[in-house]
Amino acid sequence: xxxxxxxxxxxxxxxxxxxxxxxxxxxxxxxxxxxxxxxxxxxxxxxxxxxxxxxxxxxxxxxxxxxxxxxxxxxxxxxxxxxxxxxxxxxxxxxxxxxxxxxxxxxxxxxxx
Amino acid sequence: xxxxxxxxxxxxxxxxxxxxxxxxxxxxxxxxxxxxxxxxxxxxxxxxxxxxxxxxxxxxxxxxxxxxxxxxxxxxxxxxxxxxxxxxxxxxxxxxxxxxxxxxxxxxxxxx
Numbered sequence: 001x002x003x004x005x006x007x008x009x010x011x012x013x014x015x016x017x018x019x020x021x022x023x024x025x026x027x028x029x030x031x032x033x034x035x036x037x038x039x040x041x042x043x044x045x046x047x048x049x050x051x052x053x054x055x056x057x058x059x060x061x062x063x064x065x066x067x068x069x070x071x072x073x074x075x076x077x078x079x080x081x082x083x084x085x086x087x088x089x090x091x092x093x094x095x096x097x098x099x100x101x102x103x104x105x106x107x108x109x110x111x112x113x
Numbered sequence: 114x115x116x117x118x119x120x121x122x123x124x125x126x127x128x129x130x131x132x133x134x135x136x137x138x139x140x141x142x143x144x145x146x147x148x149x150x151x152x153x154x155x156x157x158x159x160x161x162x163x164x165x166x167x168x169x170x171x172x173x174x175x176x177x178x179x180x181x182x183x184x185x186x187x188x189x190x191x192x193x194x195x196x197x198x199x200x201x202x203x204x205x206x207x208x209x210x211x212x213x214x215x216x217x218x219x220x221x222x223x224x225x
Contacts, residue, residue: 033212
């Protein structure tokens with residue numbers, strides 16, 4: 001079982017609120033990823049990081065931002081939540097180059113009213 | 114055209130039969146291919162990886178790759194109700210890329 005954690009697991013919030021989804025891993029992995037997944041749909045990469053102070057936008061345009069100040073921590077922030085942000089957000093991490101051994105966190109289900 | 118395409122299903126298979134899941138990809142330079150299983154409300158977990166043409170077997174699972182046809186498949190033998198899940202095909206889009214591109218997944222239901 002991988003040691004990657006996401007909080008909160010579920011979040012219901014009103015439009016316009018600022019929210020931060022937390023992702024932490026205790027494995028010392030250098031690469032971390034955020035995916036967005038709507039029900040029955042594919043995972044879309046929205047942000048990734050190859051290490052401290054390194055962040056890149058993924059394939060799917062997202063209004064969220066990320067930071068990587070510490071190796072173990074990769075939070076995702078929405079400055080002003082909208083109903084279109086309702087989705088599941090999955091965090092993942094890997095060590096080295098073995099991309100396929102991504103460890104996924106349990107996910108955060110976000111509902112914006 | 115999507116980079117990775119799968120039939121979303123649902124695919125229903127009787128218990129004990131062979132379930133066949135298919136995936137096509139658009140980029141000929143893709144080198145590495147993976148199958149993930151995702152139970153409802155859970156995170157994806159890797160079940161098979163394949164890098165060269167042909168078959169790769171692991172227990173009841175067999176992955177098949179045909180690079181000429183840009184096609185990868187997953188066979189599940191002796192299907193069990195516990196195999197009911199969504200199966201995601203994923204591809205590393207080019208050599209050295211440090212990210213995966215996922216298909217939308219095929220929802221598989223094994224009927225007792």
